[in-house]
Amino acid sequence: MMPASREISLSLKEVVKTYVMGTDVVHALNGVSLDLARNEYVAIMGPSGSGKSTLMNVIGCLDVPTSGTYHLEGQMVARMSESQLAELRNRRIGFVFQTFNLIARATILQNVELPLVYGGVGRSERRSRAVSALEKVGLADRMKHKPNELSGGQRQRVAIARALIFNPSIILADEPTGNLDTKTGDDIMAILDGLHAAGQTIILVTHELYIAEHAQRTIRLRDGVIESDMAA
Amino acid sequence: MTIATDIRESLRIAFDALRANKARGVLTTLGIIIGIVAVVLTMTAANGLRNRFRESFSAVGTDVLYVSRMPWVVMDDFFLYRNRPNIELREARTLERKLRGKAIVNPTINGNRDLLYRTETMSGVDVIGTTDKQTRMSSAQPQSGRFLMAFDVLYKRHVCVIGTDVKDGLFGTVDPVNKRLQIGRTRFRVIGVMEKQGGSFLGGPNFDRQVFIPITSFVRVFGGDHGRTDVMVAVKAPTQEAMEDLEYTLIGEMRKIRALRPAERDNFSVNKLDTLVGSFNSVMGVVLLVGLLVTGISLFVGAVGVMNIMFVSVTERTREIGIRKAIGATRRSILLQFLLEASAIGLFGGLVGIVLAAILTAVINAVLMPASVSVPIVVLAVAVSISVGVLAGVVPAYRAARMDPIEALRYE
Numbered sequence A: 001m002m003p004a005s006r007e008i009s010l011s012l013k014e015v016v017k018t019y020v021m022g023t024d025v026v027h028a029l030n031g032v033s034l035d036l037a038r039n040e041y042v043a044i045m046g047p048s049g050s051g052k053s054t055l056m057n058v059i060g061c062l063d064v065p066t067s068g069t070y071h072l073e074g075q076m077v078a079r080m081s082e083s084q085l086a087e088l089r090n091r092r093i094g095f096v097f098q099t100f101n102l103i104a105r106a107t108i109l110q111n112v113e114l115p116l117v118y119g120g121v122g123r124s125e126r127r128s129r130a131v132s133a134l135e136k137v138g139l140a141d142r143m144k145h146k147p148n149e150l151s152g153g154q155r156q157r158v159a160i161a162r163a164l165i166f167n168p169s170i171i172l173a174d175e176p177t178g179n180l181d182t183k184t185g186d187d188i189m190a191i192l193d194g195l196h197a198a199g200q201t202i203i204l205v206t207h208e209l210y211i212a213e214h215a216q217r218t219i220r221l222r223d224g225v226i227e228s229d230m231a232a
Numbered sequence B: 001m002t003i004a005t006d007i008r009e010s011l012r013i014a015f016d017a018l019r020a021n022k023a024r025g026v027l028t029t030l031g032i033i034i035g036i037v038a039v040v041l042t043m044t045a046a047n048g049l050r051n052r053f054r055e056s057f058s059a060v061g062t063d064v065l066y067v068s069r070m071p072w073v074v075m076d077d078f079f080l081y082r083n084r085p086n087i088e089l090r091e092a093r094t095l096e097r098k099l100r101g102k103a104i105v106n107p108t109i110n111g112n113r114d115l116l117y118r119t120e121t122m123s124g125v126d127v128i129g130t131t132d133k134q135t136r137m138s139s140a141q142p143q144s145g146r147f148l149m150a151f152d153v154l155y156k157r158h159v160c161v162i163g164t165d166v167k168d169g170l171f172g173t174v175d176p177v178n179k180r181l182q183i184g185r186t187r188f189r190v191i192g193v194m195e196k197q198g199g200s201f202l203g204g205p206n207f208d209r210q211v212f213i214p215i216t217s218f219v220r221v222f223g224g225d226h227g228r229t230d231v232m233v234a235v236k237a238p239t240q241e242a243m244e245d246l247e248y249t250l251i252g253e254m255r256k257i258r259a260l261r262p263a264e265r266d267n268f269s270v271n272k273l274d275t276l277v278g279s280f281n282s283v284m285g286v287v288l289l290v291g292l293l294v295t296g297i298s299l300f301v302g303a304v305g306v307m308n309i310m311f312v313s314v315t316e317r318t319r320e321i322g323i324r325k326a327i328g329a330t331r332r333s334i335l336l337q338f339l340l341e342a343s344a345i346g347l348f349g350g351l352v353g354i355v356l357a358a359i360l361t362a363v364i365n366a367v368l369m370p371a372s373v374s375v376p377i378v379v380l381a382v383a384v385s386i387s388v389g390v391l392a393g394v395v396p397a398y399r400a401a402r403m404d405p406i407e408a409l410r411y412e
């Protein structure tokens, strides 16, 4: 099934990412080309070490390719400066990690607000946007709590609220259910499905077929190259 | 993001981090605390000494030259001056005649004598033979009664004017005027009491523990003319500007009186308050030097402590740094966050130091000398402590800012 709109959201061409470890050279990505349209819902699968996280890092502007080109919404990412990359991560990307990656000392509300802080949004607007993001994931009553007072599923919902706060172009979720039981994982997937239905572009890394089935398109990686790319 | 929100948010983050590690923060800041106590106490002591000095010597006019046998402050070998002749009253009178119209001249003779009033005694009080011109030499005036007058000197009358310490010591609450006290073995009538001058400065002269009598009476009662007693001659310039000229004239006249040949060196000294100020400044210099040395060492130790704790903090929060970068923190905002955290630690140490120093100053004020912590000193201390924090935080903060977000996120 093709997405309704063919508007290109991101485009990778012959992306190579090489790590040099002493005398060893690891090609974590070895010529990956990929186009993604707006509002696509993509699952990336593949064995451990196949380059899934590396691909997510490149797409998420945490890393730049060794060679090849990457365009995000028409912008050429490969040769951007640190601060330009930071701004893209801030505005265009929403990360959801396997280990939640919330800041332990800060409250839920402060965690969700943080991208707005780095985006220079004023205090009162920040507050109201963070509150409504928390409402969307059903945690408005836990705003003053610290992350360690929450269950794993709740923490991941906070992470999703934080990822959503700036209306990013893409949500990147690297094994978002990896640390959760099946039932809680399903709840998280339901939230992601809902976001997709509302127009969000989502890329998701998973080892589980039943998780991948939520997506419309599945890309399989092996040894840093795309093995298959199929619509569901 | 704007610098202002940067700073506000970084400050909040920094204080959160500090609050989470109170014990560690206190230990780390010990060096800064000690350094700030040292700097505040040094400055306070210096201020206190200066004020005390001014107070003590306010009675000595800055426009007065003092001719004496010995210099007030002996910089070189004392033995160079040992063979100088005393200055005789006769010489002082000649000098007065020569300088008439150019300056006011007042000869004085000093001696230590014991005082007795009824059963009260005071020993080793500074008795000064002087003239009615004494009150024109300085700001010191009688608070009750009157000072010596020309006829007291002329008729060698046995009258005296006493300082407030003498009044308190001998008379207590009794009004001393017209009472008779015994100086050595001779009775003098009190005709006046001087205003309070401000006590002794570090063992220097105490201008309140003095008795003035006519110089003529001094010579007659205690002996002392013809070289047996040494006269000091105060010479007051009409204006501050005339001081320099007057000094030359004075030296010239003295050399003539003493019939010195051009090759011979002066066998008398001309002193002024500046001479004392000079020696005071060298004492002050030592105080400041020692204080700044202690301050410098403690602040250095403090800076090393802050740097150490900041490295620990950066390492501990590697993952947090990764998270912050992943959601859009720039290098600048991470740098600023840790710099502000370091300066907050510095400021915290500084504030504790200021409070401690204020307490110590209150103790000093109570037992040693008047002292108070002034606003400029507090401002200086705050600025110093923040700067130490920032300087100590630069390297750790830079390391945090340069971290690779992916590696930081992977850090366990």
Ligand SMILES: Nc1ncnc2c1ncn2[C@@H]1O[C@H](COP(=O)(O)OP(=O)(O)OP(=O)(O)O)[C@@H](O)[C@H]1O
Pocket: A019, A020, A021, A026, A027, A028, A046, A047, A048, A049, A050, A051, A052, A053, A054, A055
């Ligand atoms: N910083 C690095 N330095 C050296 N090699 C690296 C680095 N990051 C990744 N690699 C290597 O690149 C390859 C791809 O790693 P990546 O993390 O993308 O795999 P993955 O598909 O996410 O695996 P998993 O399913 O276990 O998470 C691996 O062989 C890994 O060892």
Ligand SMILES: [Mg+2]
Pocket: A052, A053, A054
């Ligand atoms: Mg991975």
